Amino acid sequence: MIIKGGVVYDPANGIYGEEMDLCLEGGRIVEETGEKDVIDARGLMVMPGGVDAHSHIAGPKINSGRIMRPDDSRMGVEPRTGVCRPCTGYTVPNCYAIGYRYARMGYTTAFEAATPIIESRHTHEELEEIPILDKGALTLFGSNWTVMECVKENDLAKLAAYVAWGLKSSRGYGVKIVNPGGGEAWGFGANVKGLHDPVPNFDVTPAEIIKGLARANEMLRLPHSIHLHFNNLGKPGNYTTALETLDLLKDIKASRMRQVVHIAHMQFSAYGGTGWRDFDSKAPEIADYMNKNNHATMDLGQILFGSATTMTADAPLEYANARLLHQKWSNCDIELEESSGVVPIFYARMMPVNAIQWAIGLELALLTKDPWKVLLTTDNPNGSPFVNYPEVIALLMSQAKRAEEISRVHELVTKRTALPSIEREMDWSEIAIMTRSASARILGLEDKGHLGPGADADVAVYDIRPDEVDPSVDHALVKKAFTTARYTIKGGVLVARDGQIVAAPQGRTYWVDAEVPQADTERMMADLKDKFEKYYSVRLGNYMVQDEYLSRPQVVRAGTRARVEVAQ
């Protein structure tokens, strides 16, 4: 296939709006091809397929959301077509809808942000049912008993062995840490209050857990860094915890050309004030830190007004949400590994807290100078469903649109945030970085997020003529174009044309197989067997996700440094 005459934005390869032809063959971008199939993209904007590095798309908690919200499922009903299976839902859509809706926006890859090892079969069963997309899942380690014991014993080799085993057991891609220690404390009706507040019965602190896992992550040379959801997330005044945690990781050396820590949904951790009454934005402080330091990246977790469903492995937070909002809620204790919760929410323009939250996300994006450090996400569906990414894009590209919105939200936004004074308007390249190139780089996906030869043939063609459109003025046009890609090509196959799904091939599932010295694994397994005998509700033999669960696995190899050197 040849994509002819498009204006290509491929920031990873230093291409910022050049007219050129793209050749696709065998699911890859190639220098030239003999294929006759031509897509006419003359004058239109061409980008790599979108990559979402943090989204809740599969697993038990999104399914709890579906069960809890029959009211949501009737919000997005689409009947079956010749190609598509029927779709339902808006904030918690069914599996098929997730694949089709991402593809319509020009996205071709999405990563599930949190799955406990014991629930991973469920996660993969759902991932398998998501059409088109390439996907992967990050595995939760933050409140895991074995992790906390290894950290307490200061046995890094054993911890690395457990992380490697955990990734293999869950067929997971990376290390996710959610409110470290909090998930365990919640088993006793408590939470960890800060970085140095010990976890009940384990005598380790969140700071030690984070550092231990970060070191193990680098020991294993995993493609992605640790992916961290801060302690105290969602609470007024939590920006100090955020900065303190970031400082903690400053001296850890990355084992690859990437960040040491990726911060999930930073918007929820950039809060000032002592309570909801004097709640304000500390986004400028966070952005300032990000501008001065290079060891961390973040995604936005932008909220947008309207319906959303919060879901996280931070169970005490969800309990607090449920009390605060007087909403229906679910909470779950996940054996030795985590706890989690789900609460529906409606973000209202005239609600001061919601309006400020909305502004904080935009501030973070606009005040952080380097777009390679900030991903555009809504922490789908916590801040808003992913289908609203184009709204965020339009807001970032147009000060006029922001001013228009600010005039429609609660007036406290002008007093408690710096948003009204920010003049920056992002350009096409910056949007391309924040929605695909940086996401792929941060995740460590070498073949995604760019259009160089050898890259996956995932391409999005948008109905925008970059020379003619001024996004600052024509923001409605920008939003429309990003909502419905003219063409989405996944693995060299045209999957969506003008919002119509024309093909729904099965995507691949990424997971990381990290090698560790056999002796470490044996040492770790001896303890683990005992835990399964005593505490788990399943037997060790039934625990690991088998190969049958992944019809198209994409295994990424990693491992401890010594091993890799020998291999070279």
Place this chain on the structure above:
Amino acid sequence: MRTITIRPALMDGVPVEAERITPDILAGLSLKEMEDLEAWHGNRRLRMADLFEISADSGPASPEETTLVLDGDFTPVKRIGEKMTAGLVEIRGSAGMHTGNNMRGGEIRIQGDAGDWLGREMKGGKILVKGSAGNYAGSGYRGEKCGMRGGEILVEGSAGAFLGEHLCGGSIRIGGDAGDFPGAMNQGGEIFIGGSAHLPGAEMTKGRIVVEGQARVLPSYQLQENVEMEGKSYQKLTGDLVENGKGELYIAL
């Protein structure tokens, strides 16, 4: 004024989904266009003309000036008057489930009985029922936090269970008895029950419920003074204390 008359033609017991039977959609259409509209008959998609016999006395008009006369038994027909904003729907018989769903204005008159979910999540307008209403009249559909928000439902007969569940506004008046749990999770609407009621106002936080007949009251209601309203004496109670509610419940003495 335009009067459109619709009579059932194919009524074989299979449920029909006819959300297009509303003045908003039909008023501006020619007879041919109305006949070509789609409606689901079980799992089959049919034309309206296959299911109904449609006639109209004049050409297209505005919804405000349009009366739909539904002549016959419409029990299997669901979603009549969905999202209507103006005009009149007169049903000379019984209506099926979800009649007046999400209604915003106008009026629906039903000479027979109404099915379940009458006027669910309605925001305005008026529904009159000569017979009885089914379960969940004026309530929110599954999972919804807010049911009826405005408008009026008047039922001369009785109502089924969960009358006005999740009520957020508007008023419901029932001539006869109400079933189990009328006004559950009421957040600000008014319910008047001419007959008896079983466990009214469970988890009610705001709004009021008046019961003229016998009522079994939840233990989480607090007795207040007796009050006089329109020449009658009532026992006043407040609750539901389970939800720290400020709802008012009046039971005739």
